[in-house]
Amino acid sequence: MENTSTLVEHMHSVESSQKRSYINSVKKTPTSSTSKGSSACASRVASLLLVLFRAMQYLIQPIMRLLHPITHAFSKSRSSADELMIMQIEEYHGMSTHNKVFEASELYLHNKMSPSTRLLKIVQTQKETKFAIHFSNNQEFEDIYEGVQLKWKYNSISKKSKYYPSKAGKKQQFFELRFDVKHKEKVMDAYLPYVVETFKAMKDAGKIVKLHTLVRSEDYKVRWSAINLEHPATFETIAMDSEQKRSVLEDLDRFVKRKEFYQRVGRAWKRGYLLYGPPGTGKSSLIGAIANYLKFDIYDLQLTHLMSDMELRRVLLATTNKSILVIEDIDCSQLKLQDRKNSNKKNDSESNQLSLLGRLLNFTDGLWYSCGEERIIIFTTSHKSKLDPALLRSGRMDMHVHMSYCSYEGFKTLASNYLGIKEHQPLFDEIESLLQKTEVSPAQVTEELMKSEIADVALQALITGIKEMNKREEDEKKAKDEERVKNDKEKVDHKQLTYFI
Numbered sequence: 001m002e003n004t005s006t007l008v009e010h011m012h013s014v015e016s017s018q019k020r021s022y023i024n025s026v027k028k029t030p031t032s033s034t035s036k037g038s039s040a041c042a043s044r045v046a047s048l049l050l051v052l053f054r055a056m057q058y059l060i061q062p063i064m065r066l067l068h069p070i071t072h073a074f075s076k077s078r079s080s081a082d083e084l085m086i087m088q089i090e091e092y093h094g095m096s097t098h099n100k101v102f103e104a105s106e107l108y109l110h111n112k113m114s115p116s117t118r119l120l121k122i123v124q125t126q127k128e129t130k131f132a133i134h135f136s137n138n139q140e141f142e143d144i145y146e147g148v149q150l151k152w153k154y155n156s157i158s159k160k161s162k163y164y165p166s167k168a169g170k171k172q173q174f175f176e177l178r179f180d181v182k183h184k185e186k187v188m189d190a191y192l193p194y195v196v197e198t199f200k201a202m203k204d205a206g207k208i209v210k211l212h213t214l215v216r217s218e219d220y221k222v223r224w225s226a227i228n229l230e231h232p233a234t235f236e237t238i239a240m241d242s243e244q245k246r247s248v249l250e251d252l253d254r255f256v257k258r259k260e261f262y263q264r265v266g267r268a269w270k271r272g273y274l275l276y277g278p279p280g281t282g283k284s285s286l287i288g289a290i291a292n293y294l295k296f297d298i299y300d301l302q303l304t305h306l307m308s309d310m311e312l313r314r315v316l317l318a319t320t321n322k323s324i325l326v327i328e329d330i331d332c333s334q335l336k337l338q339d340r341k342n343s344n345k346k347n348d349s350e351s352n353q354l355s356l357l358g359r360l361l362n363f364t365d366g367l368w369y370s371c372g373e374e375r376i377i378i379f380t381t382s383h384k385s386k387l388d389p390a391l392l393r394s395g396r397m398d399m400h401v402h403m404s405y406c407s408y409e410g411f412k413t414l415a416s417n418y419l420g421i422k423e424h425q426p427l428f429d430e431i432e433s434l435l436q437k438t439e440v441s442p443a444q445v446t447e448e449l450m451k452s453e454i455a456d457v458a459l460q461a462l463i464t465g466i467k468e469m470n471k472r473e474e475d476e477k478k479a480k481d482e483e484r485v486k487n488d489k490e491k492v493d494h495k496q497l498t499y500f501i
């Protein structure tokens with residue numbers, strides 16, 4: 001409407017100026033015949049113009065009314081440009097603090113790249129196995145969130161710093177996010193958190209799980225060193241009692257979903273598992289399967305590598321959230337525990353005598369650890385009965401998982417994984433009856449199954465292997481029995497001899 005009224009006003013001003021010029025021309029013009037003729041002519045032209053203008057005025061108004069929706073939209077778009085909100089999301093806050101929102105936006109926007117994008121920057125560094133797509137300057141992305149239109153633009157500029165010359169010249173990347181100012185709260189309170197959450201989910205899905213082990217560097221400081229965890233174990237490939245497998249999986253699922261619960265009840269968001277069973281029954285494999293399932297990094301804590309409390313604290317504090325701290329093969333004879341609850345020793349010097357494992361438990365029980373989130377601690381042992389009660393007391397090990405010798409069910413899982421077979425009679429029946437009589441670890445079963453890719457050959461090798469184990473066990477038992485009889489006989493002879501003397 002603004003444009004219509006301006007046009008009409010303009011027409012009015014033209015009309016009045018024409019009127020004025022006509023009157024002036026009548027007033028000023030001399031009255032000769034030629035001039036009379038020409039002035040009559042001029043007056044006719046002027047009247048004609050006036051009639052034309054009037055006609056146009058009557059025609060224009062309905063046309064303008066018809067055009068109103070278009071002119072209105074135009075004026076609206078102009079006003080919304082005035083109400084545009086721009087947010088700038090820079091890569092760094094200050095000179096070196098990484099901005100998490102930038103990192104999240106970067107990954108999130110990879111999925112928003114238009115299929116019509118014609119310019120892609122492809123990068124692959126020596127350490128990377130995949131191509132990475134980098135954004136080009138001024139690259140734009142569009143997004144719609146709950147009906148709100150959002151426009152993103154990527155850019156980078158060279159940093160200038162007189163205080164940090166080493167950083168000068170490096171690129172500062174940033175995004176500009178544009179939207180209507182009336183959606184400011186929605187963008188701040190819902191959209192940006194949604195971008196960050198989506199980023200976390202995407203990162204977890206493509207995350208490479210790391211295995212951290214302790215190393216001592218040249219300056220004699222102990223620190224974590226990481227490699228990619230290439231443990232292929234998954235819950236599908238682990239041979240264990242199916243009911244037990246299901247309960248471990250359920251426990252893990254419940255644990256990761258219960259952030260609010262742990263906050264509400266004021267407990268550290270951590271969970272402890274004790275895996276126990278004979279060597280080769282899959283304790284380490286289960287740890288690999290848990291890490292792969294949750295996409296949690298593993299920190300393999302070899303307590304014997306540590307020399308002081310300070311070191312223990314430092315390495316524990318250097319572990320990250322969403323991680324599994326593993327302490328394998330706890331042997332209480334080497335790392336004696338002292339249950340603080342039942343201990344009478346109170347003074348500092350005596351508490352310093354606590355073993356490293358005891359101090360680790362103090363630490364994990366205490367406040368320090370509650371600073372972290374989503375922590376899992378796994379202890380493994382081949383001799384549960386030898387464990388100190390302090391380790392087993394409730395709240396420390398939330399779940400005890402028994403990894404046992406290979407059952408027939410476990411064998412079937414391994415046969416399916418290694419040979420791709422679900423049934424093979426009569427060999428399966430023979431193996432079932434042999435496993436009932438002999439204690440064979442899953443590790444021993446897999447060793448035999450790997451001897452051939454041909455099912456018959458591999459299964460026969462397993463049968464021979466179990467029979468040999470069985471025979472060895474029987475021979476050992478026989479030898480022990482003979483030894484006992486011999487000892488008993490010697491004791492009797494000795495008694496008789498002393499009696500006669």
Ligand SMILES: Nc1ncnc2c1ncn2[C@@H]1O[C@H](COP(=O)(O)OP(=O)(O)OP(=O)(O)O)[C@@H](O)[C@H]1O
Nearest residue numbers: 237238239278279280281282283284285442443446
């Ligand atoms: N339950 C199982 N399911 C599938 N594979 C298994 C299982 N147990 C053992 N294996 C196989 O045997 C190998 C050794 O097993 P693993 O190291 O997990 O046993 P462990 O109980 O941790 O032994 P140790 O107590 O000697 O450390 C594994 O790499 C895997 O191939």
